[in-house]
Structures are given as structure tokens and as C-alpha cells.
Amino acid sequence: MSYLSIVALIPLAAVVVKSLDNGADSFWNAISSPQAVAALKLTLIASVVVVVINAIAGTLVAWVLVRDDFPGKGIVNSLIDLPFALPTIVAGLTLLAFYGPDSPVGVNVAYTRVSVAMALLFVTLPFVVRAVQPVLLELDREMEQAAESLGASRITVFRRIILPNLAPAIIAGAGLAFARAIGEFGSLVLITGNLPFKTEAASYFIFSRVESDDPAGAAAVSVVLLVVALVVLLAFGWLSKKALRHEE
Amino acid sequence: MRSKYALRFLALGYLALLLGIPVALVFVNAFQDGVGAAWAAVTTPEAQHAFYLTLVMVAVAVPLNTIFGVLCALAVVRQRFRGRALLNALVDLPFAVSPVVVGLAMLLVYGRRDGWVGDWFADQGIQIIFSTPGMILATMFVSLPFVVREVIPVLREIGTEQEQAAATLGAGSLQTFFRVTLPAIRWGVAYGVVLTTARALGEFGAVSIVSGKLSGQTETATLFVENRFQRFDETGAYAASVVLALLALVTLLAMNLIKPKEAQG
Numbered sequence: 040m041s042y043l044s045i046v047a048l049i050p051l052a053a054v055v056v057k058s059l060d061n062g063a064d065s066f067w068n069a070i071s072s073p074q075a076v077a078a079l080k081l082t083l084i085a086s087v088v089v090v091v092i093n094a095i096a097g098t099l100v101a102w103v104l105v106r107d108d109f110p111g112k113g114i115v116n117s118l119i120d121l122p123f124a125l126p127t128i129v130a131g132l133t134l135l136a137f138y139g140p141d142s143p144v145g146v147n148v149a150y151t152r153v154s155v156a157m158a159l160l161f162v163t164l165p166f167v168v169r170a171v172q173p174v175l176l177e178l179d180r181e182m183e184q185a186a187e188s189l190g191a192s193r194i195t196v197f198r199r200i201i202l203p204n205l206a207p208a209i210i211a212g213a214g215l216a217f218a219r220a221i222g223e224f225g226s227l228v229l230i231t232g233n234l235p236f237k238t239e240a241a242s243y244f245i246f247s248r249v250e251s252d253d254p255a256g257a258a259a260v261s262v263v264l265l266v267v268a269l270v271v272l273l274a275f276g277w278l279s280k281k282a283l284r285h286e287e
Numbered sequence: 288m289r290s291k292y293a294l295r296f297l298a299l300g301y302l303a304l305l306l307g308i309p310v311a312l313v314f315v316n317a318f319q320d321g322v323g324a325a326w327a328a329v330t331t332p333e334a335q336h337a338f339y340l341t342l343v344m345v346a347v348a349v350p351l352n353t354i355f356g357v358l359c360a361l362a363v364v365r366q367r368f369r370g371r372a373l374l375n376a377l378v379d380l381p382f383a384v385s386p387v388v389v390g391l392a393m394l395l396v397y398g399r400r401d402g403w404v405g406d407w408f409a410d411q412g413i414q415i416i417f418s419t420p421g422m423i424l425a426t427m428f429v430s431l432p433f434v435v436r437e438v439i440p441v442l443r444e445i446g447t448e449q450e451q452a453a454a455t456l457g458a459g460s461l462q463t464f465f466r467v468t469l470p471a472i473r474w475g476v477a478y479g480v481v482l483t484t485a486r487a488l489g490e491f492g493a494v495s496i497v498s499g500k501l502s503g504q505t506e507t508a509t510l511f512v513e514n515r516f517q518r519f520d521e522t523g524a525y526a527a528s529v530v531l532a533l534l535a536l537v538t539l540l541a542m543n544l545i546k547p548k549e550a551q552g
Contacts, residue, residue, distance in 0.1 A: 042355045043374070046427050047381055050392030053403060057395050096301050103298035107291060115299065117543050121306060123482075124535035124542075126489030128509045129313070129528045132516065136316050136525070137309040161305055193290075215382075222385025224492035225509070229516055242387045242492065249391055249496055254401050261388040268383040 051265070058258035069259035077236045078244035079263060081155065085240070086220035089159040094213045097167025098205065104168070105175040122164050127225025130161050135230045150232035155240060158226040163216035170212030171205055178204055206282040214275025218268045313532060317525035325526040328515075333503045334527060337511035343419065344494075344507065345487045348426040352483050356434025357476060361468075363435075364442040375439075381431045389428050390496025393421055417499035422507070425493035430486040434479030441475035442468075474548045481545065485538040489531065 058066055069075065104116050122130060134157055136142075139149040148154045178201070186196045224242040231238040233247075241264055248257035317325050328334065362368075363375045381389070397415040399405045408415055415421040449471070453463040469476075491509040498505040502514060508531055515523035 043377060046424065047431060048377065050396045053395035054388060054392045099294065100298045100302065103295050107295050109295060115302065117539050118306065120539055120542060121535060124485045124538040126491060126509045126531050128491045128512050129531050132512065132524060132528050133309040133313050136312040164305065218383050224385060224387045228513060242385045245387045245391060246496065249394065254391065254395060257391050261391055264385055264388060272383055
């Protein structure tokens with residue numbers, strides 16, 4: 040417990056204390072400055088977009104990995120975890136190589152908001168896939184067969200049987216992906232250009248506040264991010280539990 | 288059946304565009320000026336020092352977090368005390384915190400001017416921020432939860448019967464731990480260690496704030512990649528990235544080797 044305190048809890052407490060160093064007014068000023076608001080807005084909107092895409096694409100990928108069979112499936116399956124294992128700065132450079140100014144296919148999204156979403160998609164890819172996969176493996180196929188024999192179309196089977204069973208896992212994975220997305224830093228640095236009011240995410244705004252010697256301002260925005268992350272994790276946990284009960 | 292192929296095409300296409308092709312391109316770019324140039328770029332004194340420093344981070348943070356992880360998992364699963372649920376929840380906190388916030392937090396505790404205890408350490412002649420100890424602390428923070436998270440479910444799974452049997456046969460608690468508990472959880476610990484190592488190797492945001500980025504002094508491998516790229520040394524950035532990407536692939540390999548063993552127990 041004391042190890043946890045020294046390594047994690049006391050430092051986090053220091054951030055909260057620092058953010059209120061100069062009173063509630065300066066806290067409010069720090070987080071309501073136009074640049075801070077723009078950065079927070081970009082981070083939140085990009086994270087929502089990314090999580091929605093992730094929920095759909097992640098479920099699709101998990102589906103193909105569980106129900107389909109093709110040569111090289113094992114390798115594809117292990118590569119899903121690559122974004123977890125790859126350092127984030129390398130992830131950013133990776134995307135920049137293919138989607139940057141020197142793109143071999145002529146697609147250049149560097150320094151645009153698309154690049155923010157792209158980097159976040161990359162680093163959060165495994166969450167939904169890895170949450171859905173085990174549930175899909177365990178799912179009883181008899182239910183689906185029964186529904187089909189009673190004349191349900193494949194879309195109905197998916198909507199009425201498969202999706203409700205997967206929902207808790209999709210939501211849980213999406214919650215983790217969201218928490219990761221709002222804090223992401225390393226993969227954004229190189230590809231987004233960090234242009235204030237355009238592609239500067241909240242994490243980079245905090246970084247730039249620290250660099251320009253404004254730790255109190257940095258701490259204030261940090262507290263906002265911390266609170267959002269905790270609320271999101273609690274909310275998604277609650278939603279996931281609710282979906283689980285609904286199914287029983 | 289057509290829809291089956293459509294789904295497969297969609298899923299694999301998505302993965303290829305987001306993951307496969309870009310990562311492959313890093314390898315191509317690293318060797319665009321030949322293997323010799325790439326090799327030269329990652330063997331400069333700065334590059335060597337950066338990789339050495341990253342290894343130091345891993346060598347300190349991983350063992351400490353592993354010991355803490357096993358003890359913490361034991362406390363959460365096997366003991367009854369007030370605040371047990373709280374401890375269980377707090378351990379996950381580093382997952383929810385942005386690396387940049389971690390860096391700032393370290394600065395505010397251990398920094399010389401802003402920090403709570405930075406002055407005291409400075410008086411003892413110990414500099415934490417802008418030097419190795421601070422970077423190690425930041426790395427420990429971000430990689431804290433992995434071992435705990437992997438070991439807790441295994442401990443729950445194995446139950447206490449064998450431990451109780453050992454205790455009734457006269458084994459002390461240390462002996463029980465090393466002869467009964469540890470062998471049973473070893474694959475869970477191993478999996479956690481692999482994840483911790485991967486995270487420690489790749490940490491960028493927190494270390495970036497805490498280190499002060501002094502080239503050849505407090506520059507880790509990930510900071511080296513950024514530095515090279517900002518200085519338009521693309522071969523250097525891509526070559527160092529290839530080294531890190533290879534380490535990531537080794538990590539994946541280790542995960543795949545350990546996972547089935549963990550499932551068997």
C-alpha cells in the first residue's frame with residue numbers, strides 16, 4: 040500500500056493540489072481559456088468517434104477471427120496486440136510513414152484532425168477485439184441455429200441473439216478504449232503537428248503548459264482529464280453490468 | 288456464403304490499412320539508404336546510450352513492479368482488511384491516467400522548484416527530475432498494474448486448498464509461498480512481466496516530461512526516435528523504430544508462448 044502511495048497516489052494528489060494552488064478562479068480560467076477548451080473538445084469528440092468506430096470494427100474483427108477460418112489466422116490474431124506492444128511514438132511514426140507527406144499511395148492526412156482520429160484508432164484497436172473474442176467463443180451456437188430453423192433471417196439472428204450477448208463485452212472494451220484515447224499522447228506528437236485550435240489534443244496542451252512553465256495550468260487541465268476518465272470508466276462499467284443483467 | 292467473404296475482406300482490409308501496411312513501411316523506410324546506413328544510425332554513441340538507458344528503466348521498474356504486483360495480488364485475494372476493495376480499484380488507476388499527467392505529477396512531487404520533496408532530495412545531493420531516478424519512477428507508475436491484474440484471477444482460480452494442506456503439514460508461510468503458491472501462479476506472473484516490460488520499453492509521454500530530454504544523458508530509445516525525427520534524420524528515427532518494433536514483436540511472441548500455459552495452470 041505504501042509502495043502504491045509513493046509511486047502513484049501521492050503524485051496524483053500533488054496534481055490535484057497544484058491545480059487549486061491559486062484558488063478556484065484561476066483553476067476555472069485555466070480550463071476555460073479558448074485554447075484549453077479547443078484542446079479538450081478535440082480530445083473528447085475524437086475519442087467518441089474513435090470509440091464508435093472501434094466498437095463496430097472491433098466486433099467485426101473479433102467475429103472474423105472466431106467464426107471464420109483462413110490461412111494465416113493465427114498470425115493475424117497475434118498481431119492484434121501489436122498496438123499494445125509497440126511504443127506509442129513508433130505507432131505515430133508508423134502512421135506518418137503511410138499516411139503522411141511521403142505516403143507511397145498519396146494519402147496525406149498529417150496535421151489534420153483525421154490524423155488525430157487515426158492515431159487514436161491505432162492505439163485503441165485491441166480493446167474491443169480482445170473483450171469480444173472470448174465471449175464469442177463461448178457463445179452457444181444452438182440458440183442461433185434454433186432461431187434460424189424458426190425462420191429468422193441472418194440479420195434478425197444477429198440483432199436479436201448475437202448482439203445482446205456481445206453487448207456487455209463491447210461496452211466494456213469501448214470504455215477502456217475511451218479512457219485510453221482521452222489520455223493518449225505519444226502517437227499524436229509526430230503525425231498531428233499539435234497545431235493549437237486545430238489538431239492540439241488535451242494531452243499535448245498539458246505538455247505545452249508544462250514546457251512553458253505553467254504547472255498550475257497544466258494541473259488544472261489534468262484534473263479535468265482525470266475526472267472524465269474516472270467517470271467514463273464508472274459509467275461504462277455500470278452500462279456493461281446493466282447489459283449483462285438484461286441478457287439474463 | 289458471399290457475406291462470409293465480404294466480412295473477411297472488410298476485417299482484414301481494415302487491419303491491413305491501419306496496422307499491417309504502415310508497420311511494414313517503417314521497416315522499408317529504415318532501410319531505404321541501405322542496411323549499413325540503418326546500422327550506423329542505431330550505433331551512434333547517442334543511440335547506444337538511449338537504448339542503454341531504456342534497458343536501465345526496464346531493469347529497475349520491472350522487478351520492483353513484479354514484487355509489488357505479487358504481494359498486492361496476494362493481499363487483495365487472500366487477506367481480509369479494511370480498504371481491500373479500495374486497493375483493488377486504486378491499482379488500476381495508472382491505466383486511466385494520461386502519461387503526460389503522470390509526468391506532471393512526478394514533477395510536482397520530486398521537482399526541485401515545484402515539488403513537495405524535491406528540495407529535500409536536492410539537499411541530499413540527489414537529483415530526481417531531469418535525471419534517471421525520476422524517469423524510473425515515471426516508468427514504474429505507468430507499468431504498475433500489469434502484474435497485479437494478471438495474478439489476481441490466477442490466485443482466485445487456484446483457491447486455498449493446497450496452501451492449507453501445506454500449512455497443516457507444517458510449512459511456514461514463506462515455505463508455502465515458494466513451494467506451493469508461486470509455482471501455481473508462475474505463468475500468470477510471467478505474462479504480467481512481459482506486459483510490464485513492453486510498457487516500460489515503450490513509455491514516452493511521462494518520461495518526455497520528466498527527463499528534460501538531454502541528448503546522450505536522459506534520452507531513452509523512444510525520446511531518441513522523436514529527437515531524430517524532429518532533426519530531419521529520418522533514417523535514424525526509422526532505424527531506432529525498427530529496433531523497438533522488433534522488441535514489440537518479441538513481446539508478442541512471448542505472450543503467445545505463455546498464454547496457453549497460463550490457461551493450463
